[in-house]
C-alpha cells in the first residue's frame with residue numbers, strides 16, 4: 001500500500017518536470033490539454049525570433065533595419081565635443097562640453113561608474129593596481145594615471161580611450177557600458193584622482209585644518 005503513494009508521488013513529479021517546463025526550457029510549444037483550435041484564446045501568437053528568417057519580408061530577414069534617415073529618440077548625436085571628444089577642427093578637446101555642469105554631483109556620478117568599470121584594473125586611486133593585477137592580468141603598467149603623459153593627456157583622448165579602447169588596444173572599449181555623458185563624468189573623476197596626488201599646503205584653505213597641520 002505504501003508503494004502506491006510513493007509511485008503516485010514519483011509519477012506526479014516526473015509529469016510536472018517533463019510537461020510543466022515545456023515552453024520555458026524548450027523552444028517548441030508546450031503540449032496543450034485544451035488546444036487552441038477547440039478553445040480559442042491568445043495562447044499562441046505569431047512572432048519573430050531575433051536573428052531568425054522570415055518569409056514575410058522580401059529580404060527574408062526577421063530583424064528589420066531602422067527606417068533610413070531616421071534617428072532613435074535621444075540618439076541624435078550632433079555635438080562633436082560631447083560625443084567624440086574632438087573639437088570642430090578635429091583636434092582633441094581640452095575641458096568639458098559647455099552644456100555639462102561639472103559640479104560635485106557630476107564628479108560623484110563619475111566616481112560611482114569609475115568604481116564599477118575602471119577600478120578593477122586602474123585601482124581605487126588610479127595607480128593601475130586594481131584587483132586584476134593580483135589575478136595575473138599583469139601588463140597594466142600604462143594604466144597608471146599618475147605620470148606626466150596621462151596628466152597632460154587631453155580630456156578628448158581620455159574620452160576616446162573609454163569609447164574606443166586604448167590606442168594599443170590593451171584596454172577594451174567601454175562605449176557599450178557608458179553613455180557619452182557618463183564618460184565625461186568618469187573623466188571628471190579621473191581628473192580628481194590625478195589632482196588628489198598633487199596637493200600642496202596651499203590647497204588647505206580651512207582655518208581649523210591649517211591650525212591642526214601647523215600651517216600659516
Ligand code: HEC
Pocket residue numbers: 114117118119120121122132139140141142143150157158161162166167168169170171172174186187190
Ligand atoms: C580590464 C582592465 C581595464 C579596465 C577595466 C579599464 N582599463 Fe583603462 N587601461 C587598461 C590598460 C591595460 C591600459 C594601458 C593600455 C595601453 O598601454 O594601451 C589602460 C589605459 C588607459 C588610459 C590611457 C590610454 C592611453 O592613451 O595610453 C586611460 C585614459 C584609461 N585606461 C581610462 C580608463 C577608464 C576611464 C576606464 C573605465 C571606464 C578604464 N580605463 C577601464 C586597463 C583597463
